[in-house]
Amino acid sequence: MTGPKQDGWPVGIHTYSYIWKLSARDTLAHLADRGYRLVELLVNRPHLWPEELDAGERRAVAKLLSDRDLRVEVLNPPSLDLNLVSPSPEMRAMTRAHYRRVVELAADWGVPWVLVVPGKTHPLLPAPSDLVWGWFEEALAELDRLAEDNGLGIVLENIPMAFIPTADGLMKAIDRLGNDRLGICYDAANATFIGEAPGEGLKRVASRAKVVHLSDTRLDKWDHSTIGTGVVRFDEVAAAMRETGLQVPTMLEIISAHGDEDIAKSHRAIAGLGWEAVPR
Numbered sequence: 001m002t003g004p005k006q007d008g009w010p011v012g013i014h015t016y017s018y019i020w021k022l023s024a025r026d027t028l029a030h031l032a033d034r035g036y037r038l039v040e041l042l043v044n045r046p047h048l049w050p051e052e053l054d055a056g057e058r059r060a061v062a063k064l065l066s067d068r069d070l071r072v073e074v075l076n077p078p079s080l081d082l083n084l085v086s087p088s089p090e091m092r093a094m095t096r097a098h099y100r101r102v103v104e105l106a107a108d109w110g111v112p113w114v115l116v117v118p119g120k121t122h123p124l125l126p127a128p129s130d131l132v133w134g135w136f137e138e139a140l141a142e143l144d145r146l147a148e149d150n151g152l153g154i155v156l157e158n159i160p161m162a163f164i165p166t167a168d169g170l171m172k173a174i175d176r177l178g179n180d181r182l183g184i185c186y187d188a189a190n191a192t193f194i195g196e197a198p199g200e201g202l203k204r205v206a207s208r209a210k211v212v213h214l215s216d217t218r219l220d221k222w223d224h225s226t227i228g229t230g231v232v233r234f235d236e237v238a239a240a241m242r243e244t245g246l247q248v249p250t251m252l253e254i255i256s257a258h259g260d261e262d263i264a265k266s267h268r269a270i271a272g273l274g275w276e277a278v279p280r
Helices: 024-033 055-067 089-109 129-149 167-177 188-193 198-205 234-244 259-271
Strands: 011-014 038-042 071-076 113-116 153-157 183-187 209-214 250-252
Touching (some): 011 259, 024 038, 113 183, 183 198, 198 234, 209 234
Parallel strands (some): 011 038, 038 071, 153 183
16 A cells, blocks of 8 residues: 555544533534544543443443444543553552553443553653563553453553653564554654654554544644644655555544634645545
8 A cells, every 4th residue: 555545544533622511422423413433532531431431321322323423443541640650559550440441441332442651750750660661561461451352452652741752662662562462543743742753753653553643733832733833744744654555543633622623624734635535
């Protein structure tokens, strides 16, 4: 494969902009009304919280997905309150327990991927590397076993504040873990913010990439803003996708108080580079 399909690379919507406005079920219906069929759900209370979803609500979402021909590609627990490599065993246990519930929810809804942030270390005096890696390997082994048992997979994301923030670091981590099932969600804004050229980073992870996140950012402030308002080189991302033949879902991860408008602006901007057109 040498490039996108005739109608362009697939575009989905990350629900970040809606987490304080709509429930996950209402967001799915709203995006379907706007013509989208591919979604990444942020697991954030009150938008979506597995611990609070009863069986009836789970069935209602599953029915909505079927009735509206929607596909949730990723469940994404944000990393603000979670940490798989915390020195605190209680925090590590809580994080793993939450991820287990996310994996189980993904299985209920037929979601193929759960996103895992590798975890954060202390910025001034991090724990010794052997401890951090031990905690990380133990957690990933448990979560991947559960994911495999439930017919889905784990993707790791390049996050600036995580202890593995780069494309090369993620690839080396997967090699170190020796797990061929693990994939990567590559975020172009995150890469740009830490000084990594996103086109080069994407080429580095292409053999493991399962999802791509697109949004814009400046270099002086980490952001996930409307495409065209920052410095991310989306042309280089498109070139990397063509060169590698990568054909995976692209999620517009726009964080905005005006989500509908700024998502539409962002989608129009990338449609001219090879992604599929904005739904009518």
